[in-house]
Amino acid sequence: MTSTLGFAIMSVLARQARTGYELATAMRRPLGYFWTARHSQIHADLQKLLAAGLVRFEAEHGPGPSGKKVYHLTPDGRAALRDWVTEPPQQRPERDELVLKAYASWLADPAELLALFREQLAGHEARIAEYETHQAAMGDVPAVDHPSFGNHATLWCGLGYERHRAAWCRWMIERLAGEV
Amino acid sequence: MTSTLGFAIMSVLARQARTGYELATAMRRPLGYFWTARHSQIHADLQKLLAAGLVRFEAEHGPGPSGKKVYHLTPDGRAALRDWVTEPPQQRPERDELVLKAYASWLADPAELLALFREQLAGHEARIAEYETHQAAMGDVPAVDHPSFGNHATLWCGLGYERHRAAWCRWMIERLAGEV
DNA sequence: ATATACATGTAAAACGTTACATGATTGG
DNA sequence: CCAATCATGTAACGTTTTACATGTATAT
Numbered sequence: 001m002t003s004t005l006g007f008a009i010m011s012v013l014a015r016q017a018r019t020g021y022e023l024a025t026a027m028r029r030p031l032g033y034f035w036t037a038r039h040s041q042i043h044a045d046l047q048k049l050l051a052a053g054l055v056r057f058e059a060e061h062g063p064g065p066s067g068k069k070v071y072h073l074t075p076d077g078r079a080a081l082r083d084w085v086t087e088p089p090q091q092r093p094e095r096d097e098l099v100l101k102a103y104a105s106w107l108a109d110p111a112e113l114l115a116l117f118r119e120q121l122a123g124h125e126a127r128i129a130e131y132e133t134h135q136a137a138m139g140d141v142p143a144v145d146h147p148s149f150g151n152h153a154t155l156w157c158g159l160g161y162e163r164h165r166a167a168w169c170r171w172m173i174e175r176l177a178g179e180v
Numbered sequence: 181m182t183s184t185l186g187f188a189i190m191s192v193l194a195r196q197a198r199t200g201y202e203l204a205t206a207m208r209r210p211l212g213y214f215w216t217a218r219h220s221q222i223h224a225d226l227q228k229l230l231a232a233g234l235v236r237f238e239a240e241h242g243p244g245p246s247g248k249k250v251y252h253l254t255p256d257g258r259a260a261l262r263d264w265v266t267e268p269p270q271q272r273p274e275r276d277e278l279v280l281k282a283y284a285s286w287l288a289d290p291a292e293l294l295a296l297f298r299e300q301l302a303g304h305e306a307r308i309a310e311y312e313t314h315q316a317a318m319g320d321v322p323a324v325d326h327p328s329f330g331n332h333a334t335l336w337c338g339l340g341y342e343r344h345r346a347a348w349c350r351w352m353i354e355r356l357a358g359e360v
Numbered sequence: 361a362t363a364t365a366c367a368t369g370t371a372a373a374a375c376g377t378t379a380c381a382t383g384a385t386t387g388g
Numbered sequence: 389c390c391a392a393t394c395a396t397g398t399a400a401c402g403t404t405t406t407a408c409a410t411g412t413a414t415a416t
Contacts, residue, residue: 003403004277011284021367035280036273041404043369063412064367078287085284086292088299089277093216093376097184097269100215102333104191104265106325107258112266113324119268144293144359145286153282153355157348164344168337175333179324183375201395221376223397243384244395273404 002052002080005045008035010073010081013055015147017072020046030151033158046071054080102172114176121169124162131159182232182260185225188215190253190261193235195327197252200226210331213338226251234260282352294356301349304342311339 012018012026023046024039026032037045049055054077062068073081098120105113134155141152192198192206203226204219206212217225229235234257242248253261278300285293314335321332 004275004280005403007284008280011280014284014287019367020369021365031280031283032273033279034274034276034283036275038405039367040369040371040406062367063365063414064369065409065411066368067412068367081284082287082289085281085288086296088296089281092275092277093212094214095184095216095272096214097272099213099334099337100184100188100191100211101265101269102337103211103214103330104187104194104261105333106327106329107194107262108265109262110324116266116268141355144290144355147286149286149355150283153285153352154279156351157279157282160344160348161341164340168340171336172333175321175324175329185375199395200397201393218377219395220378220397220399242395243386243393244397245381245383246396247384248395 002049002054002084003045005035005037005041006049006054007081007084008037009042009045009049010054010077011150013071013073014078014081017058017070019068019070021068023071030154034154049077053077110176110179114173114180117169117172117176121166121173124166124169127162128159128166131155131162135159182229182234182264183225185215185217185221186229186234187261187264188217189222189225189229190234190257191330193251193253194258194261197238197250199248199250201248203251210334214334229257233257290356290359294353294360297349297352297356301346301353304346304349308339308342308346311335311342315339 008027008031009023012023012031018026020039020043023042024037027035027037027042046055050057053074055071056074057069057071060068060070101116138148138152138155142148188207188211189203192203192211198206200219200223203222204217207215207217207222226235230237233254235251236254237249237251240248240250281296318328318332318335322328
């Protein structure tokens with residue numbers, strides 16, 4: 001069975017052939033906004049995808065003890081990815097440490113809590129500004145069958161998320177500021 | 181080192197003494213909205229917390245092969261929890277399968293995608309209605325040092341999250357409906 | 361020359377899920 | 389009496405992180 005990471009890798013390869021190293025950097029940005037993995041996990045997963053016939057590689061001369069391997073999707077890989085996209089996602093448990101802290105916030109020091117949420121808010125505001133710059137640079141939303149539609153869709157979601165979290169932080173700050 | 185699950189457990193025990201079984205049901209609702217664990221993991225973690233002196237239990241006669249154990253926080257446990265609340269959360273990687281699918285959505289069938297996002301939207305709308313009922317039942321927001329402030333804060337966040345996701349689904353549906 | 365980026369992999373440990381295993385209490 | 393709920397725990401497996409291990413190409 002292909003893991004979700006396997007599909008994340010194939011989602012990148014569907015756009016362009018890449019080495020494992022390049023996949024790892026894609027897992028920081030832009031893919032890292034919604035899926036991450038370390039290079040050790042990526043190399044291991046690539047071997048599984050290879051065994052399943054979903055990817056293949058061209059060995060090229062390059063850095064590293066064993067040259068470089070440029071991976072690309074096979075027709076089977078592209079078909080598997082295409083099918084996976086429209087299947088309902090398995091709902092994995094939510095795990096949100098800041099919300100957990102909010103649940104226990106009643107026993108903490110309000111002044112320290114206020115500092116925590118102000119710090120979090122600053123982070124969200126910085127990311128909102130960053131995402132808005134990206135969005136302005138990307139221009140109009142293309143047709144849904146264009147690769148960059150995926151970039152628009154994920155950026156829209158990321159921006160909405162950051163705005164929601166910023167609003168929540170402001171609500172918390174308002175409540176806490178009244179107590180200090 | 182206490183795991184985040186350990187603090188989740190202590191967040192529940194800070195309100196009321198509980199058995200491991202009761203902690204597992206709390207990990208479905210209401211805690212399950214932002215942190216989950218199975219009973220097997222909870223029992224294992226309780227033994228770590230016990231060894232660290234952060235919780236203790238009273239053995240009581242009851243069901244099960246070994247009676248029941250009602251756990252409560254020790255003063256050390258309460259202090260550790262209190263300190264943890266105001267520490268910045270360690271940013272754990274985002275992993276969102278639906279957003280990953282959106283990233284690869286350009287190569288899928290628009291009609292099937294439309295069905296997927298309509299289904300997701302229906303789920304969000306149902307949860308919004310459910311949370312709004314909870315919120316109405318809870319009444320006004322109490323002082324920040326009252327345990328139920330934690331319930332209000334987490335519910336506010338959950339409601340904001342569901343509304344954000346619903347809005348994103350509607351945006352996707354609008355784009356996709358134009359193509360089918 | 362030397363530091364940085366590029367490049368691939370393995371091993372150990374932590375975290376989390378699923379399945380296995382047992383048995384008492386309670387309500388119908 | 390029987391089923392559901394309450395109750396505790398262990399074992400096997402898969403996923404993810406951290407650390408270990410190596411070595412080339414390139415720009416300063």
